[in-house]
Amino acid sequence: MSFHVVVIGGGTGGLSLAHGLCKAGVSVAVYERQRVRTDRLQGFRLQVNPEGSRSLRECLPDDLWEEFIGYCGEPDGDTVLTDVQLNEIMRVGAPPPAHDNPIGVPRAISRTTLQRLLSSGLDGVVRYDKEFVHYERQSDGRVRCHFADGTTTTADLVVGADGGNSRVREQLLPRAERVNTGIFSTGGKFPLTPETVELLPRRLTEGPNAALASHACGIFTMPFWHSRPDEEDYITWSYSTSASFHPPRSAEMDGEEIKDVVGRLMTGWHPALRRVVAESDPRSAIVLPIYTAKRVRPWRTENVTVLGDAIHSMTPFMGAGANTAIRDAALLTGNLVAVHSGQRELLDAVRDYEAKMLEYGFTMVRASLALANMFVSESWLLRDVVKSTAKALSLIPPLKRKLLTP
Ligand SMILES: Cc1cc2nc3c(=O)[nH]c(=O)nc-3n(C[C@H](O)[C@H](O)[C@H](O)COP(=O)(O)OP(=O)(O)OC[C@H]3O[C@@H](n4cnc5c(N)ncnc54)[C@H](O)[C@@H]3O)c2cc1C
Structure with a gap:
């Protein structure tokens, strides 16, 4: 089946999805409000865990995956819990060296480098300076997206990958809260x-x-x-x-x-x-x-959905938000490729994605909040x-x- 996907937001999750869909020949366009990421986190590195690596491997073409591996630092040494005098309380052993197992160990990569890698190879797919404002459903069931510059675009499926303050989520799930x-x-x-x-x-x-x-x-x-x-x-x-x-x-x-x-x-x-x-x-x-996002109950599936921080934004205490966004991208890619090859209906593929994503996404939200609360508990x-x-x-x-x- 031929269909067109519009992704709102060209961050980690949105660009991973775009790569996965492009690789499989699914028609996709990404609309990103900024040309260059300006948030101060960009100067830091991102921990990519084995789940994130596996998902990225699924989404990226081979050359970009090789480049990603080339830019990752060596895996971490032992992780140690100490008191504030650095007396050791507990030690978790370092993972084995990564050369023969690039997926199975946690790695770190500069955010700027990851963003550059994810943005490459998508010429004509990513449109910058496009700030999404709202969407409307057309009489033919397709969805029209409106941008701040007055332009619009139409899609068979819209994916909100527009981060913690997602406007797509605001319209799709007005009761979903981020607190x-x-x-x-x-x-x-x-x-x-x-x-x-x-x-x-x-x-x-x-x-x-x-x-x-x-x-x-x-x-x-x-x-x-x-x-x-x-x-x-x-x-x-x-x-x-x-x-x-x-x-x-x-x-x-x-x-x-x-x-x-x-x-x-x-x-x-x-x-x-x-x-x-x-x-x-x-x-x-x-x-x-x-x-942190508050738990969202399953909703009636339609041809607008969300991924990454747009739905399950979590505290950074487990270093898992970007990894979970990439996992969403890989899962949704797999389901949409099945639609493309005629094995599945579009709404069935989206429904299955949402059910699984809500389950593991909010498990991570809860776990990272528990860790955060423990860390600062009085x-x-x-x-x-x-x-x-x-x-x-x-x-x-x-x-x-x-x-x-x-
Ligand atoms: C201090 C800190 C450390 C962290 N460390 C880690 C870590 O080590 N590992 C990890 O996995 N996670 C980490 N995270 C979490 C991680 O940064 C996020 O979970 C991840 O960036 C989410 O990716 P995303 O694609 O969902 O959203 P984002 O990366 O936020 O991308 C959203 C994109 O949408 C665009 N956008 C927003 N609104 C609009 C609009 N209206 N129209 C068009 N475009 C729009 C934005 O410009 C942006 O490009 C950390 C977070 C913090 C705060």
């Missing part, structure tokens, strides 16, 4: 050079570290070693706490103020953790209020229980593996 968790994450980048590496304990330069304070906050650090000479090495840090511990106007602070506030909140912590914040590049410092008891459980797990490696391996 502020009351958690603030503050982050930045500490440059790794031969000189600065000497100033830090190996724990912080060899793998991810979550340092949990005894009350209401913690800091997560992650070293990124370059995979190519044209990329810089750094540690990203992310200090999280509940809003009551942040100054009220923290969203407006500049880089130096952010570092200053976080530095004061870390008084008495291990000097290396304080150094990572104090000596980070002020231009990289950001404050993010953390949002309950001494809960934090003690978490630390004691982690310590106990460390003593029983097979049990730890069983509980922590997806």
